[in-house]
Amino acid sequence: MKLFYKISVLIFFLALWFFINQNHLIKPIFLPKITAVFSSLQEIIFSEYGLKNIFSTLGRVLIGFFIALSFSVPLGIFLGVFKKIYESLEWFIDFFRSIPVTAMFPLFLIFFGFGDASKIAMGAWACGFIILVNTISGVWNSKPNREIMAKTKKASYFQILTKITFFEALPFIFTGIKIGVSWNLIVVIVAEMFIGTRYGLGRLIYDSSITLDTPMVFSGIIIIGLIGYFLNQFILILERKIIHWQ
Amino acid sequence: MSYIEIKNIWKYFQNNVILKKINLKIEKGTFICIFGPNGCGKTTLLNIIAGILIPDAGYVSIDGKKSNDNIIGYIFQDYRESLLPWKTNLENIAFPLELRGISKKERNTKVRDIVKNLNLRIPLDSYPYQSSGGEQQLVALLREIIAEPKVILMDEPFSSLHCKSRDYLKIEIQKIYKKLGLTIIFVSHEITETMQLADRIIVMKKYPGEIINILNINFPRPRTEELVFSSGFSDIREILRSQI
Ligand SMILES: Nc1ncnc2c1ncn2[C@@H]1O[C@H](COP(=O)(O)OP(=O)(O)O)[C@@H](O)[C@H]1O
Ligand SMILES: [Mg+2]
Numbered sequence: 001m002k003l004f005y006k007i008s009v010l011i012f013f014l015a016l017w018f019f020i021n022q023n024h025l026i027k028p029i030f031l032p033k034i035t036a037v038f039s040s041l042q043e044i045i046f047s048e049y050g051l052k053n054i055f056s057t058l059g060r061v062l063i064g065f066f067i068a069l070s071f072s073v074p075l076g077i078f079l080g081v082f083k084k085i086y087e088s089l090e091w092f093i094d095f096f097r098s099i100p101v102t103a104m105f106p107l108f109l110i111f112f113g114f115g116d117a118s119k120i121a122m123g124a125w126a127c128g129f130i131i132l133v134n135t136i137s138g139v140w141n142s143k144p145n146r147e148i149m150a151k152t153k154k155a156s157y158f159q160i161l162t163k164i165t166f167f168e169a170l171p172f173i174f175t176g177i178k179i180g181v182s183w184n185l186i187v188v189i190v191a192e193m194f195i196g197t198r199y200g201l202g203r204l205i206y207d208s209s210i211t212l213d214t215p216m217v218f219s220g221i222i223i224i225g226l227i228g229y230f231l232n233q234f235i236l237i238l239e240r241k242i243i244h245w246q
Numbered sequence: 247m248s249y250i251e252i253k254n255i256w257k258y259f260q261n262n263v264i265l266k267k268i269n270l271k272i273e274k275g276t277f278i279c280i281f282g283p284n285g286c287g288k289t290t291l292l293n294i295i296a297g298i299l300i301p302d303a304g305y306v307s308i309d310g311k312k313s314n315d316n317i318i319g320y321i322f323q324d325y326r327e328s329l330l331p332w333k334t335n336l337e338n339i340a341f342p343l344e345l346r347g348i349s350k351k352e353r354n355t356k357v358r359d360i361v362k363n364l365n366l367r368i369p370l371d372s373y374p375y376q377s378s379g380g381e382q383q384l385v386a387l388l389r390e391i392i393a394e395p396k397v398i399l400m401d402e403p404f405s406s407l408h409c410k411s412r413d414y415l416k417i418e419i420q421k422i423y424k425k426l427g428l429t430i431i432f433v434s435h436e437i438t439e440t441m442q443l444a445d446r447i448i449v450m451k452k453y454p455g456e457i458i459n460i461l462n463i464n465f466p467r468p469r470t471e472e473l474v475f476s477s478g479f480s481d482i483r484e485i486l487r488s489q490i
Contacts, residue, residue: 145327148298152320153342153393163344167332245331245375 029214036215037222044204044219056199058227060116060188064123065181072128073173076135077165086136097133101126101187105194119191119200126187127180131173134180138172139165171246174239178232185228201227247310249274249429250295250397255304257290263454264290268304270448270457272397277423278431279444283490287455288433292399295431296320308396317342319390319398323405325382329374335385336370342393360392364422380411384418391422397429404439413471416442420468437486441479442469449489459489 017034020026028036044050079086101108101122108125112118146164155163192202201220208216248271257265265287272278280288293299295306297314306313322328329338337344339360340353348356361368366384374382383403390398404412416439423430434440440447441463449459465476473479 143327145322145324146330149320149322149328150341150345151298152296152318153345154317155345159345164330167330170332243332245373 029212032215032218037218040213040215040219041222043216044223049199052199053201053204054223054227056197057185057188057192057201057224060120060192060200061123061181061184061227061231064120064184064188065127065177067120067124068128068131068180068184069177071124072131072176073135073166076132076173077139077161077169079132080136080139080169081161081165093129093132097129102190105191109195114195116197118195119188119197122191123184123188127184130180130183131176134172134176135169138169141172142168171243174235174243178235178239181231181235182228185224185231189224247307248272249309251307252291252295253304253306255291255294255301255306257287257294257299257301265294265301266454266456268455268457272429272431274429275427276429277420277443277445278448279440279446280431280433280448280450281437281440281444281486281490282435282450282455283452284435286450286452288435288450289401290455292320292401292431292433295397296399316396317393319393319395321383321386321390321398321400321403323402325379325386325403325406326374329382329386329389331374334371334373335368335377335381338374338385339370339388339392341389356392357388360388364388364425366418378411379407380415383407383411383415387419387422391426391428397431400430400432402433402435405436412439417468417470419443424467435490437483438471438474440486441465441482442471442473447486449486451489459485461485 014034017031020031021028021033021035044053079089104122104125108118108122112121142165146168147160150160150164188200189202189205192200193206197203201224205217205220205224208214208220250270250272252268252270252272255265255268256263268291280291282288290299294301295308295313296318297306297312297316298320308316308318330341333341336354336357339357343353343356357370361370366388368381368384368388369377374385377385386403387398404415407415419430420443422428432440432443434443444463447459447461447463448457449461450456451458461482463482465473465478
């Protein structure tokens with residue numbers, strides 16, 4: 001039944017779109033013909049060129065995400081546990097977190113060049129701060145009893161961090177992952193548009209808009225939307241599987 | 247020198263005397279109940295014995311060593327907050343062995359042996375949140391036992407359980423205690439529970455927390471709910487009642 005409603009909503013929007021096309025309510029340069037968008041979509045999905053665009057973007061997002069994850073989680077647990085160190089770094093973290101990464105384009109270009117590295121780094125930067133801050137709150141939110149229990153069993157400091165604190169923080173880490181990945185996608189797309197690249201959905205949209213190929217612009221947007229949606233769904237499934245106790 | 251010596255313990259919180267001059271000697275293999283009203287400092291005293299809290303004066307020695315140098319079992323009132331929900335019941339029980347770097351295979355064998363040896367029915371492959379409160383508290387108890395602690399501290403461990411699992415656990419814990427020769431310090435503010443479990447009852451009062459009486463309890467074990475009908479029960483109950 002739920003699926004039925006979901007599909008109904010989809011059909012409703014497609015029908016509305018079709019209706020607008022048929023009655024020429026909006027100029028095609030603003031809202032292209034639904035059929036034209038479908039053929040552009042086909043062009044992307046069934047061509048090597050199109051797939052290269054998709055996988056370049058997806059690859060940058062995923063690599064950046066894993067870099068962010070591998071830095072932010074250990075660092076977040078460390079800073080969460082050592083409150084004194086966190087307190088002296090708090091202003092620093094908050095300061096850099098407050099700067100939109102897009103404002104730092106030139107810096108990333110200087111440090112990482114015009115290739116993939118700068119785009120991945122920018123995505124990782126944006127994503128990393130979000131995971132970091134959430135991991136820290138996760139550590140702060142853990143109840144002391146399990147840690148006390150482990151201490152009475154003579155657990156080492158490292159054992160407490162990896163066997164207790166990490167798991168206690170996991171629900172928060174996942175919150176960070178969900179928000180972080182969305183931001184990562186945004187930043188990578190914007191970076192592709194403005195730094196330029198051979199392949200990438202951001203570039204595809206940008207180039208198509210310059211040539212006024214509105215159907216292709218729409219297709220690019222739709223595919224980005226689908227990537228974002230399915231990434232999020234995948235993370236949700238993973239979350240339910242891993243944090244099964246919540 | 248006794249197995250456990252609690253010597254002249256004082257503890258303050260914000261200039262209030264919480265524990266005043268606590269002295270206690272406990273022999274190996276006894277079941278001690280600390281009995282007293284809410285807020286008399288029972289949990290504080292347990293934390294000091296466990297080495298989690300430092301007293302403002304005095305010391306605790308267990309088997310000739312500082313309490314911090316011993317492995318100590320500690321069971322909290324809220325089992326949900328001390329079990330690890332990301333581990334199965336078996337993995338929870340095996341946790342102290344995992345910390346010691348014992349192989350998974352050996353851990354599993356040891357857990358299954360101990361459960362079998364004690365004749366317990368615990369869903370070992372389920373997660374704590376899939377088990378009943380009584381089962382969870384048993385898992386918590388076995389996790390302490392497997393670590394072979396010098397003493398097991400229990401802070402009102404049955405108070406958040408339904409009365410059926412509570413009655414069951416009161417019987418089981420007496421059997422386990424006898425069979426393994428454990429030393430247990432059990433905190434309670436419930437008269438019948440205290441009398442059912444204790445070899446010795448340490449009675450405390452509050453403001454400040456102080457020991458005001460020590461009673462030896464000699465009813466035969468295992469003591470069931472029927473204990474209330476034994477001769478001598480009401481005399482002791484009256485003493486306890488009058489002192490809180
Ligand atoms: N960390 C703390 N800071 C201040 N006061 C505390 C703290 N822990 C306990 N107390 C006070 O000490 C007294 C004894 O507490 P507690 O040991 O928990 O009593 P019990 O376990 O017997 O109910 C209470 O009055 C409580 O308010
Ligand atoms: Mg208490």
